[in-house]
Amino acid sequence: MGLPLVPPLLQSAVATGLWSVLSRAGIVGKRPAGPWLQGTVAGQTRRLFTMQQITVRVPGSTSNLGPGFDCLGVALRIHNSVTVIRGPSGEASHSQIVSEAADRFFKQTRRRAFSFSCSIVERVPRCRGLGSSATVRLGVLLGLNRLTGDPLDRLSLFKLCAELEGHPDNAAPASFGGFTVVQSSASASLAPGKRHASVAVQRFDVALRLYFVLLIPDLEVETTRARRILPSKISRIAAVENCANACAVTAAFASRDYEKMRGSFSDNLHQPFRAKLIQFLPRVIGAAERAGALGAFLSGSGSAIAAITLERPEQIATAMARAAAAPAHTIITHADNHGARALPTRHPGSGVRH
Numbered sequence: 001m002g003l004p005l006v007p008p009l010l011q012s013a014v015a016t017g018l019w020s021v022l023s024r025a026g027i028v029g030k031r032p033a034g035p036w037l038q039g040t041v042a043g044q045t046r047r048l049f050t051m052q053q054i055t056v057r058v059p060g061s062t063s064n065l066g067p068g069f070d071c072l073g074v075a076l077r078i079h080n081s082v083t084v085i086r087g088p089s090g091e092a093s094h095s096q097i098v099s100e101a102a103d104r105f106f107k108q109t110r111r112r113a114f115s116f117s118c119s120i121v122e123r124v125p126r127c128r129g130l131g132s133s134a135t136v137r138l139g140v141l142l143g144l145n146r147l148t149g150d151p152l153d154r155l156s157l158f159k160l161c162a163e164l165e166g167h168p169d170n171a172a173p174a175s176f177g178g179f180t181v182v183q184s185s186a187s188a189s190l191a192p193g194k195r196h197a198s199v200a201v202q203r204f205d206v207a208l209r210l211y212f213v214l215l216i217p218d219l220e221v222e223t224t225r226a227r228r229i230l231p232s233k234i235s236r237i238a239a240v241e242n243c244a245n246a247c248a249v250t251a252a253f254a255s256r257d258y259e260k261m262r263g264s265f266s267d268n269l270h271q272p273f274r275a276k277l278i279q280f281l282p283r284v285i286g287a288a289e290r291a292g293a294l295g296a297f298l299s300g301s302g303s304a305i306a307a308i309t310l311e312r313p314e315q316i317a318t319a320m321a322r323a324a325a326a327p328a329h330t331i332i333t334h335a336d337n338h339g340a341r342a343l344p345t346r347h348p349g350s351g352v353r354h
Helices: 003-016 019-025 038-050 096-109 132-147 154-165 170-175 223-228 236-255 281-290 312-322
Strands: 051-061 073-085 116-121 179-184 200-205 213-217 297-299 304-308 330-335
Touching: 051 132, 051 170, 073 132, 073 213, 073 236, 073 330, 096 132, 096 154, 116 132, 132 154, 132 170, 154 170, 154 200, 170 179, 170 200, 179 236, 179 281, 213 312, 281 297, 281 304, 281 312, 304 312, 312 330
Parallel strands: none
Antiparallel strands: 051 073, 073 116, 073 179, 179 200, 213 304, 213 330, 297 304
């Protein structure tokens, strides 16, 4: 049966109810509403025969921003690219992080699982508090979603990613881009594989004039270890100070009056305790601020340290590296306001990019 006969078959599928079967199997998208248009037929036919692979570019992120533990994050212009290809994988099995994301996706969508291969081009350093694991999980989720006709919207994909991560502060900026604030009834209760009933996200674009200076030590810090050392309780005074600082940081990003965030990155929830793992943290923060940064903080659970500035990023990077007195390198970048994106794919011989 040749390709020209496919559109009539798909038209028949709509008329007979077969479309819903094909949709659940991930072969076609949702049944089109209203009059059947030839353009829709062509589009679904093209998807049926060509949507076999997708590459998703996902930004890394810096989270917490000092006082905003498990709530605040910013997407950065450093990216991982995840390519998902429908068909048998050349490897015996996927890595655990890929397998867990795929299992969660197929369970959530109730689509029939299919074999696929997955490759990752990594630019986001691992185990540095820059959201590397979130980029992989979200890339797999978004890739599988696209290959099965987009059954989930962006918010649903974010929630799945946050559940797999166990915390939403990297999943949100990776999903939506910009500066993000995540409100949940109990962020700490998020655990891999467990659903969270109430999660809301607000996002704001970040101006190009704001620089993010990253000190990335050779030292790796595992998130699970960095969370185990946190206390179960803090004083009321410390909690109030954190709330005030987190509000000030959020207001400055929302209003784009970035100078107002100066002096607002102090934290009592996690940084004083994680400094035990990254002993040069206090002096690097101090050096960045003396060099002119609006503030500096541990990025996520570390070991990367981030500074935010409106000017002199090169001098700040130099000061941070000198203060660390440990093997490390620096990156100067800006915020990514787009979030995860599927890259255009050129199909051989077609001259068409999708």
